[in-house]
Amino acid sequence: MTGVLLSLGHGYSAAELAKILIPQGWVIHGTTRSDDKADKMRDAGVIPHVSPETAPEEWAQATHLLISAGPDEEGDPMLRAYGPFIQQIAPQLDWAGYLSTTGVYGDHDGDWVDEDTALTPSTRRGKWRVAAEAEWQAIDNLPLHIFRLAGIYGPGRGPFSKVRAGTARRIIKPGQVFSRIHVEDIAQVLAASIARPDPGAVYNLCDNDPAPPQDVIGHAAELLGLPLPPEEPFETADMTPMARSFYAESKRVRNDKIKTDLGVELKYPTYREGLADLLAREESEAQS
Template structure:
């Protein structure tokens, strides 16, 4: 497996694959900045030529998973590696981590795999463009593929406990707003399940069981860690940054029953409570 983008989600998937005895390598902008684990990292940067070891891994990889955010022209990693991937005789599966941002707000209503991807924001259009590029490559090659449209990811090291401990938590409220989440270890399980149940043009919406208001999650984390809640702000307060305000514009619930049935998967962390409890037990948010 070649994981394009060994960030938070990419590392979780790569560690799971390594634990299963799979040969894994990944890409980062600067391999010298990452040390201390067993993951093999290759440089992939727009301003750097493709290194022979990376091209060798592309030629040998039976599966590739891209976690890198898109830009205005789609997937930047695929632009650099498309020729090498298209000519590989080993490749059997391609996966892409996308986002539920491809769906417009449903005012708290439900979406599933059959819902129209009708988002019109720049980020939605970029995600859809990148999805289609990966699907086109898979179709051209005649291989299986998977697009994972993900809600907000969290887990150990990246959660409301960490934000509270660092003084970075924001108590932003929008009446009626709810959204799902997905623990990063559940994401790793989902990717493993998709590899074990490959299909052409697979589309998955993995999510937890409990779409919840963000202030409810923050309050639970504050209770766990013994922190005072930050001052409350309304989401349309001018003091809230435009980027954070955009985050609170999407209001939808995810029905992941079809994804669970297709992949024979159930989340280990069915709500934010189990996920935050696990993070707290592992030391996140400790003073």
């Protein structure tokens, strides 16, 4: 199966999906706001478009649509920019995917949530996401799939550099747990959904092991053979408002649906496998 994917807000996760699709013969058009990122996209085989004000003619050939850009207080930026065009091509699309976040569920004091859990976000960004999901769901004839992503990590987004530099911290907030997902597992879920469309479906993307953030930092230090970073109580830790906001919600996210409905077997079922792989890659690159 091949097609033409229009990737709006082509970023970290979309770039990983492109690594799967392009060798299969897909054509991918991606938008970015950066000339530097456009160069990297071109090197990866993606046709870059730097913040076009209107939809280029070649976008009309799209068979698939992926939206990765996050919303703001005014709504979804891609719908503001290209709403009429998206409504126009919606009936011809075989698949559309919107990358949302598990932040739409809000705080559950460490309890489990799944795709049927009510959306009760407690942060401003979570509320923006709920509104953006609704905006995309309201488009007639759009074969929409919503993917609610947990915390993303992967190559270039691991904890090792901070642990090595001595700047990593183990912030302790009793009862706090996060779910997370390796970027390669995001890509394989998206590819599986493209191969098995189910318009209207919603999927949680996370691994099998929600864990306290200090455990992840501690495990990274152990892998490096370095001392555990010091513990800091959340209440007195010096943190940016953005960093502190992530601790406003604690929940464990279920991922059964990507396994039962899409047949996905996670490459990195917990952060332990994921961190071991990241470290192996870093060491291999350092030796090459």
